[in-house]
Amino acid sequence: xxxxxxxxxxxxxxxxxxxxxxxxxxxxxxxxxxxxxxxxxxxxxxxxxxxxxxxxxxxxxxxxxxxxxxxxxxxxxxxxxxxxxxxxxxxxxxxxxxxxxxxxxxxxxxxxxxxxxxxxxxxxxxxxxxxxxxxxxxxxxxxxxxxxxxxxxxxxxxxxxxxxxxx
Numbered sequence: 163x164x165x166x167x168x169x170x171x172x173x174x175x176x177x178x179x180x181x182x183x184x185x186x187x188x189x190x191x192x193x194x195x196x197x198x199x200x201x202x203x204x205x206x207x208x209x210x211x212x213x214x215x216x217x218x219x220x221x222x223x224x225x226x227x228x229x230x231x232x233x234x235x236x237x238x239x240x241x242x243x244x245x246x247x248x249x250x251x252x253x254x255x256x257x258x259x260x261x262x263x264x265x266x267x268x269x270x271x272x273x274x275x276x277x278x279x280x281x282x283x284x285x286x287x288x289x290x291x292x293x294x295x296x297x298x299x300x301x302x303x304x305x306x307x308x309x310x311x312x313x314x315x316x317x318x319x320x321x322x323x324x325x326x327x328x329x
Contacts, residue, residue, distance in 0.1 A: 192287075199283060204276055205250070209235065211280070213243045214252060214269070218277040223268040225258070252276060 172180070193208070200206045206214070216233035217224060226244070230237040244267050247253040252273035258264035269277070292300055314320065 188291075192291075195287065196284075200280075203283075204280065209239070210243055210247060213240055214247060214273055214277060217253065217267055217269045218274065221269050223266050226265045226267060229267050247273070 196211075197208055200208065200211055204211075212235065213229065213233045217229055220228070220232040224232065226240060227237055229244070230240040233240060235243070244253055244255060248255055252270055254268045254270055256266050256268070258266055295303075
């Protein structure tokens, strides 16, 4: 049974189901492309990028607990991920001058450079992905996704990273 309006066009429910299917496929493709780029070019995993990006966007220096909140990952995971990022020279770790029990993570110039290059790659990929769409259609998508994001924020209890760099 199909969901159609009075004119025989697909109804809201059917369009939403199709949207869900396409969004899932595009998300999977983008995740696959991103994972390959991270591994091949930067030697990073998605989780490592998630932590580095949270530090890059929220930093420049954060307490480990704040970094866990900003990345949306458990503190225990962030600790081991930061260990690896320190070994790669992308993050530095130190004790707070105010409270020696508090551990701070700081992105290094190499980490900042990597994130700047990765951010440019991301924009390039989106440009390629949206090359057949005109700016008005992209603006409509932006409005729809911004509204959806706000609806989620308003109605669902979920941890949200606080980023310094906003659109």
